[in-house]
Amino acid sequence: MCISSFANYSVSDIRAAGLGVRGDMRHAMQLYTMKDRGLEEKILRKAEAEGCSAVFLTADSPVLGVRYNEWRNDFRTPKGLNFPALEWDSRDIQGRTHDDGFMSFNDDGHNWARDIPWLRSVTKMEIWIKGVLTAEDTLKAIEMGCDGVLVSNHGGRQLDGVAATIDALPECVEAAAGRIRIHVDGGIRSGTDMFKALALGAEHVWVGRPAIWGLAYDGEKGVDLMLDTFYNEFKRCMQLTGCNSVKDITKACLGVVRSDGPLARL
Ligand SMILES: Cc1cc2nc3c(=O)[nH]c(=O)nc-3n(C[C@H](O)[C@H](O)[C@H](O)COP(=O)(O)O)c2cc1C
Known part of the structure; x- marks a missing residue:
């Protein structure tokens, strides 16, 4: 599980809840590049002390996207909720x-050559870049000695019109050539979507909104239902494509689009 800097619970509460469900659960800390390096370092040190194994540096948000829906509705996180990592209370x-709040702490001058060595100097956690969509950035992450990249477009919430992550994934996998780990998120809505992402070379698939929808539907039970649904769909998809193990899931399981028309295999 990846813990957002905007999480409404502290890292220690989230770690404790996760470990209560599964003793071997791993957590990553999502981080923005912040104006206040002291606070950024504090977040990192706390996450590491709590046992998080990786930091996911969000690289796709020097500013927030143009979010007309949030602006028109004057969206604010509901009263009574805090952002403990950022040290903001409800007031x-x-x-x-939300936009002004984001701009107040976020450094819009992202610079990998400055930020990644700095992260290395303050934490032993793995360093992943969240928000990669191109071969060039995958190569840059390798050059900077990162441990992995999360192919992500922030759930399509940043720049309207960017590539779908399922379309960006293959060029990132090809550029990585096994030299850096590749995960993906964005638009994964079923176990079959998970299967396709793995077939295109992702090592691991993350989901964002499906967990929130499960939570809205029936709290913890709703999230369990979402996970069970994805699991069952994934398993059936493996069975129906003749995959006995996750290692069997390769590009060969997918359809091939030819110039004379698509050939559906899945
Ligand atoms: C309500 C909401 C809040 C989010 N907040 C953050 C955040 O604070 N930091 C971040 O890196 N990504 C954030 N994201 C993006 C997610 O981490 C993730 O990349 C995205 O939701 C994946 O797409 P999906 O929701 O289609 O699965 C947020 C997404 C949503 C829907």
């Missing part, structure tokens, strides 16, 4: 728009 959150 701080209510007192300004």
Whole structure:
């Protein structure tokens, strides 16, 4: 599980809840490049001390996207909720728009050559780049000595019109050539979507909104239902494509689009 800097619970509460479900659960800490390096370092040190194994540096958000829906509705996180990692209480959150709040702490001058060595100097956690969509950035992450990249477009919430992650994934996998780990998120809505992402070379698939929808539907039970649904769909997809293990899931399981028309295999 990846813990957002905007999480409403502390890293220690989230770690404790996760470990209560599965003793070997691993957590990553999502991080923005912040103006206040002292606070950024504090977040990192806390995450490491709590046993998080990786930091996911979000690289696709020097600013927030143009979010007309949030602006029109004057979206604010509901009263009573805090952002403990950022050290904001409900009053701080209510007192300004989400956009203004974001701009108040986020450094819009992202610079891998400055930020990644700095991260290395303050943490022993793995360093992953979240928000990669191209071969060039995958190569840059290798050059900078990162441990992995998360092919992500922030759930399509940043720049309208960017590639779908399932389309960007193959060029990132090809550029990586096994030299860096590749995960993917964005638009994964079923076990069959998971299967396709693995077939295209992702080592691991993450989901964002499906967990929130499960939570809205029936709390913890709703999230369990979402996970069981994805698991069953994934398993059936493996069975129906003749895969006995996850290692058998390769590009050969997918359809091939030819110039004379698509050939559906899945
Ligand atoms: C309500 C919401 C809040 C999010 N907050 C963050 C965040 O604070 N940091 C971040 O890196 N990504 C954030 N994301 C993006 C997710 O981490 C993830 O990349 C995305 O949701 C994956 O797409 P999916 O929801 O289609 O599965 C957020 C997404 C949503 C829907």
